[in-house]
Amino acid sequence: MFWRQFATKKAAEDAIRAIIDSQPFDKPFESAFLSDLVVERHYFCSRRGLRPSRFRKLRGYSAYTFEGDFSTAAAPRQIGWHGVSWTKCLAPPESDWDRIVRAMRDRCEPAKTAYRQSHPTCENCFAAPSHQAHHARPTFHTLTEQIRNSVADAAISDCLAGWDWFCAKNFVLPEDHQITKLFDELHARATLQALCRDCHNLTKKRKLQANGT
Numbered sequence: 069m070f071w072r073q074f075a076t077k078k079a080a081e082d083a084i085r086a087i088i089d090s091q092p093f094d095k096p097f098e099s100a101f102l103s104d105l106v107v108e109r110h111y112f113c114s115r116r117g118l119r120p121s122r123f124r125k126l127r128g129y130s131a132y133t134f135e136g137d138f139s140t141a142a143a144p145r146q147i148g149w150h151g152v153s154w155t156k157c158l159a160p161p162e163s164d165w166d167r168i169v170r171a172m173r174d175r176c177e178p179a180k181t182a183y184r185q186s187h188p189t190c191e192n193c194f195a196a197p198s199h200q201a202h203h204a205r206p207t208f209h210t211l212t213e214q215i216r217n218s219v220a221d222a223a224i225s226d227c228l229a230g231w232d233w234f235c236a237k238n239f240v241l242p243e244d245h246q247i248t249k250l251f252d253e254l255h256a257r258a259t260l261q262a263l264c265r266d267c268h269n270l271t272k273k274r275k276l277q278a279n280g281t
Contacts, residue, residue: 071109077158084154088125088134096122096137102154106136109157112233118143120152150234164224169212171241172251180260187262192271196264202271204261209275211258215250223247 074080084105091097098121107119120136127133134154138147180201190196203211227247231239241248263271 071105071158080158084158088123088154091123091125093125093127093132096124098122105154105157106152109161110152111156111159111162113152115233116143117141118147124149147234164228165216167239168224168227168241168247171239172212172215172255173208174238175241175248175251176255179255183260184262189262190264190267191262192267193264196266198262199265200268201260201262202268203258205259207275211251211254214254215247218250219247 069075070077071080074083084102087099087102102123103119103121106113107117108114110118113119118138118141120138121140122137123135124137125132125134133151135149136152137149139149141147184198184201187198187201190198202208206214223246227242227245228239230242241251
């Protein structure tokens with residue numbers, strides 16, 4: 069089962085949309101089903117036991133903004149109405165390490181961009197314009213796994229401790245942290261390669277096959 073009585077993700081989506089689509093804009097409504105979904109599966113609320121008592125949909129840029137009323141939730145600070153994504157509740161759970169790896173990707177993007185700009189021609193086919201820079205040796209996956217094997221679980225929790233989980237922005241590696249220093253040290257020794265779009269796509273496909281995904 070995907071979640072509760074739903075055999076598939078689509079079945080859960082259809083049930084949720086049936087509830088939300090029947091509600092008018094700007095008018096708060098209650099739904100024990102949606103409250104259960106958020107407190108059980110939302111990436112942040114499930115960690116803190118935060119259960120919204122009401123919901124509302126507001127007209128927004130992407131059809132509507134979906135919010136939950138957390139004013140009665142037991143939290144260190146008053147939350148009130150706050151955006152909460154029901155679609156993220158249905159996404160595969162993301163671990164603390166997953167968030168740190170994403171922050172590592174963000175941290176190395178300036179270096180990758182600079183490398184690609186300094187290598188305008190693909191370093192694999194030596195013909196097409198470069199489109200992307202990737203980690204050749206070691207691969208990014210190998211680099212992050214090496215770091216994971218070098219740090220304790222407590223270091224991961226400590227790395228994330230200062231992040232506001234309700235912040236809309238991605239988590240950023242804290243400066244001077246053990247994990248950040250280790251990443252910077254290993255990434256500085258990594259070899260990048262500038263690739264055209266076709267060569268980059270082929271490389272990604274090979275990496276996925278090598279990782280069994």
